[in-house]
Amino acid sequence: MNRTLPLILAVALFMEQMDSTVIATSLPAIAADIGTSPVTLKLALTSYLVSLAIFIPISGFMADRFGAKKVFRIAIAVFVLGSIACAFSNSLAAFVLSRFLQGMGGAMMTPVGRLVLVRAVPREQLVKAMAWLTVPALIGPIAGPPLGGFVTTYFSWHWIFLINVPIGLLGILLSGYVLPDFAREETGPLDLSGFLLCSIGASGLVFGLSVISLPALPPIVGVATVVLGVLATAFYIRHALRTPAPILNLRLFANRAFRSAILGGALFRIGVGAVPFLLPLMFQVVFGLTPFQSGLLTFASAFGAIAMKFIATTALRLGGFRVVLVAASVLGGASIAVNALFTPTTPHWIIIVVLIGSGLLRSLFFTSANALVFAELGDREASQASTISAAAQQVSIALGVAVGGGILEMSAFITGTELGMDAFVSAFLIVAALSALAAIPFLSLPPEAGSRVSGHIKRRNTVDAPAPAGE
Structure with a gap:
């Protein structure tokens, strides 16, 4: 390569x-x-x-x-x-x-x-x-x-x-x-109706969720825009299933590997998308760190992401997409939950070690899930698959930030106090559970799913092959 x-x-x-x-x-x-x-x-x-x-x-x-x-x-x-x-x-x-x-x-x-x-x-x-x-x-x-x-x-x-x-x-x-x-x-004419519906749906969801989580406008504006986005998305689904060449071909979801990669990836991103919002906020509001200090701490996860590059291929060859993605979902969710155990007295080196491990698991998940999106599709379907994957990514990350912010706001409203450690503990545990739920779509995958890309079945067949006579 x-x-x-x-x-x-x-x-x-x-x-x-x-x-x-x-x-x-x-x-x-x-x-x-x-x-x-x-x-x-x-x-x-x-x-x-x-x-x-x-x-x-x-x-x-x-x-x-x-x-x-x-x-x-x-x-x-x-x-x-x-x-x-x-x-x-x-x-x-x-x-x-x-x-x-x-x-x-x-x-x-x-x-x-x-x-x-x-x-x-x-x-x-x-x-x-x-x-x-x-x-x-x-x-x-x-x-x-x-x-x-x-x-x-x-x-x-x-x-x-x-x-x-x-x-x-x-x-x-x-x-x-x-x-x-x-x-x-070869492409037909642009599906203009589908493009308008899809754009209104996706932008409505992203804008609405962003307004809810970053209140630059009244929250009612965010809620109304989310409702508009949901309605437009519903109309687009109806349109796409009746149109021969829609702007986003939802028929690709009939492929089990593609469907699992998109749905599992979206669930995992909801949890993971909240972490870059929650962790620096906790470091600054509760721990009293400066924005630059909190940024340096959270950057530790980047080293785990880089280290993953050297193990992803071997992990998939040994375990296959199903085992690796189920394990990465559960362990990745657990690594987010560990953030709830941090306190202002926790040594920074312990936080750094946890964040490096968390970064490695998240990177392993996304490398595997992104490859699985295309593993059982042809080149002609790749453009649609890439577009659907990118759109799902944007919506799920925005939803993650909104979920994290919503939990903090609800906690402050219920307790009637300013943001404290308890609110962040609840937020981390909830988004960790959401990330772990990403394992469910991958449990239905057969062991040989995406084997041409992972090389898993080829290796297993080589190991299981009977020895030649006379040995």
Whole structure:
């Protein structure tokens, strides 16, 4: 396998994932500079996520119609333009619109980048290649807050976005040389009705959940938008099952491996998506750490994610998708529950060890689940699979943050006190249980599920083969 290809894709995806959280610790500085409040500026966080939700559904169609390589390079260019616009924004409206433009590029980068990898790499090497994309997806959101705080403190918040320019331009140049030119797939006309319904559904859910968890607007706005998103999603399901070529082909869920990967991945992400919100908040509110100190602690999980890259292939070859994903779900959920045992007196080295182990388990789960999405599908179905996977990812992560924030708000309302350790204990235990429930969809998988990708059955058959006569 040419490692240059997944490395280029990984750098682009890291840039996109990091920008989803990098402004979190820089909001006060940006707000003061453009003349607004930090709470109101949280709309910029939401606008980025909403843009992803709107344009991810059309990414597969664009890649098939115009070529995955071309769309990926244009997506990086749009992302870079959005970054420049963010750096030069001088008002709330300009900044929110610039973040929306960034999201348009990011929406194409993740699913199309994954599609390029699936089509370029033999199925036997997919797990090893997918690990290169899983690591930046996990490290990016964790690295964003401490990196944003560091750059804002010692330089200027503008450099949070300007640093994307040379990285993006290099990515466009290298991808032009390294990424293969895939033949364009035959596509019919754009399913415009499906695109509108799907975009309203996904963006309604993401926007509504973001407003509920980040109250920059009245909570009733978030609730109403979630209801709109649910209704639009229901209408889209009805539309997709009656349309020959829908924008998102829900008939792929008839494939058991694909269905398990999407449903199990969504459940796991709900729990895992709450952790980057809950853990830094607990470190700051209860433990009294600074944002930079809490960011450095949570970054420890990145080392576990990197270490996983060296064991995922062997683990799947020995255990297969079913065993590995069930074990990673249960143990990953347990590692989240351990966070509930932390106290202000817990030595930092113990917290770091736990977070490294947690990062390894999460990375093992996502590498395996992302590979299983494509394990039993052909190249013609890969664009749809990548798009559905990316859309499910955005909605489930937003739901995770909303669940974590909702538990804290409910705990404070019931007890009538400020946020304390008890609220965080409850939140961690609940989201840990949600992550562990991800094991259920994988229990129905046969042992040979995705064996062409994992190599599990091939190895078992080799071990079980009878010895030649005379030995």
